[in-house]
Amino acid sequence: MIRITYRRASCRFILTAGFVCLLAAKSPASTPRGGGAGKARTAQHPSRRRAAAASSTSVQAKPFGRLALTPPMGWNSWNHFAGHVTARVLRQTADAMVASGMKAAGYRYVVVDDTWLAHHRDARGRLQPNPRRFAGGIQALAAYIHKRGLKFGIYEDAGLQTCAKYPGSLGHYRQDARTFAGWGVDYLKFDWCNVPFKRFPGLTPAQVAHRLYRRMHQALLATGRPIVFSLCEWGLYTPWRWAGEDGNLWRTTGDINDTWARMSAIGFHQNAIAGYARAGHWNDPDMLEVGNGGMTPTEYRTHMSLWAMLAAPLMAGNDLRHMPAATLQILTNRDVIAVDQDRLGIEGHRIWRSARPRKGQPASDQEIWVKPLAGGSEAVGLFNRDTAPVTIRLHLWQIGMRAPACVRDLWMHRNQVIRSASLARQVAGHGVVMLRVGPHAECN
Ligand code: GLA
Numbered sequence: 001m002i003r004i005t006y007r008r009a010s011c012r013f014i015l016t017a018g019f020v021c022l023l024a025a026k027s028p029a030s031t032p033r034g035g036g037a038g039k040a041r042t043a044q045h046p047s048r049r050r051a052a053a054a055s056s057t058s059v060q061a062k063p064f065g066r067l068a069l070t071p072p073m074g075w076n077s078w079n080h081f082a083g084h085v086t087a088r089v090l091r092q093t094a095d096a097m098v099a100s101g102m103k104a105a106g107y108r109y110v111v112v113d114d115t116w117l118a119h120h121r122d123a124r125g126r127l128q129p130n131p132r133r134f135a136g137g138i139q140a141l142a143a144y145i146h147k148r149g150l151k152f153g154i155y156e157d158a159g160l161q162t163c164a165k166y167p168g169s170l171g172h173y174r175q176d177a178r179t180f181a182g183w184g185v186d187y188l189k190f191d192w193c194n195v196p197f198k199r200f201p202g203l204t205p206a207q208v209a210h211r212l213y214r215r216m217h218q219a220l221l222a223t224g225r226p227i228v229f230s231l232c233e234w235g236l237y238t239p240w241r242w243a244g245e246d247g248n249l250w251r252t253t254g255d256i257n258d259t260w261a262r263m264s265a266i267g268f269h270q271n272a273i274a275g276y277a278r279a280g281h282w283n284d285p286d287m288l289e290v291g292n293g294g295m296t297p298t299e300y301r302t303h304m305s306l307w308a309m310l311a312a313p314l315m316a317g318n319d320l321r322h323m324p325a326a327t328l329q330i331l332t333n334r335d336v337i338a339v340d341q342d343r344l345g346i347e348g349h350r351i352w353r354s355a356r357p358r359k360g361q362p363a364s365d366q367e368i369w370v371k372p373l374a375g376g377s378e379a380v381g382l383f384n385r386d387t388a389p390v391t392i393r394l395h396l397w398q399i400g401m402r403a404p405a406c407v408r409d410l411w412m413h414r415n416q417v418i419r420s421a422s423l424a425r426q427v428a429g430h431g432v433v434m435l436r437v438g439p440h441a442e443c444n
Pocket residue numbers: 078113114162163164191232234254255
């Protein structure tokens with residue numbers, strides 16, 4: 001990855017997704033926050049004020065503005081099944097979501113990703129499911145999922161073909177939206193492959209994206225069915241700046257994969273855009289890889305914790321039907337989920353990072369992130385991106401708190417009253433200590 005930094009903007013080349021700019025200029029993300037603001041009391045935290053204002057105005061004014069008021073939680077077929085997804089897998093996944101306790105922990109959407117389609121539309125131009133893998137049709141599948149108290153999500157593409165080369169929606173937005181509503185779809189992930197930019201002379205690619213996502217949003221609204229709209233243009237055109245008008249979540253990066261390198265590169269790079277997330281409209285750093293086998297349990301705990309700090313959609317991406325207890329325990333940690341789902345809807349941000357390693361010195365790569373929570377507490381993530389264990393110290397003033405404070409360890413599920421001005425924790429290599437820090441009385 002090549003990283004170029006110039007005045008107020010930091011742009012990255014990501015091989016899987018092209019060119020991504022994380023513009024920090026004059027954004028809510030660049031307002032002073034958290035530890036950077038020194039000893040400001042948390043009650044006056046600027047991001048808390050912003051969230052309150054947002055929830056009382058724009059969100060409620062929209063027809064389906066009450067959708068996804070907390071980051072959507074569910075499961076998506078792509079990370080584990082890719083092109084091998086079937087209706088049977090979806091039905092069994094819905095059953096497993098209920099039986100395993102994931103539904104009780106808050107997971108709701110069962111989303112089928114790319115490749116559910118037949119290679120051709122029917123004679124009237126309607127989308128049809130793959131006749132072999134979805135023989136019973138999508139409507140029956142959606143009904144099966146609804147019967148279990150869950151919601152059903154589907155995938156399409158804004159262009160001529162999906163990324164896996166099945167029919168895209170271009171030229172059929174209204175028709176497809178009506179088809180989805182008729183089938184009982186509750187969530188649409190709308191991808192960005194195979195878009196013929198030449199058909200839009202005079203428009204920049206960003207303007208084309210804006211126009212097409214708006215068009216589909218309007219088509220969804222016209223159906224009268226509340227459908228969560230998930231934009232997936234991989235962060236190419238700074239969607240955090242405009243997609244909140246049209247969508248409930250927008251991908252901020254190219255695709256995740258099941259490695260520490262990719263997961264951590266994505267997760268720890270979200271800081272500059274944190275200020276754009278708000279109730280009903282979320283930055284989406286892509287789906288979870290927890291349980292897919294490419295990372296250690298420690299790394300998966302870090303993945304889950306970081307996504308919760310980012311108020312990210314929590315879309316599990318593993319095989320729920322065959323899930324070891326350790327994976328389930330990570331995915332259903334209620335203390336961590338409560339951070340993600342906190343009703344204030346404020347995305348966490350970094351308040352401290354260790355000095356970058358210099359030539360001849362040992363590497364040192366730790367970060368502290370904080371996320372304001374309803375009721376005045378702060379979620380704190382002490383992250384160690386190095387491979388060796390290390391001690392990380394948090395000063396209470398960094399998060400606008402004073403001793404005595406109540407500190408809950410969200411992976412150990414233990415409370416402790418802290419009477420000194422700081423606390424130190426040993427953090428495993430690639431690990432996290434995740435805390436909720438609040439007033440002393442919370443420990444009673
Ligand atoms: C793109 C998306 C992925 C997935 C695939 C399916 O790469 O970013 O999340 O939907 O397409 O082809």
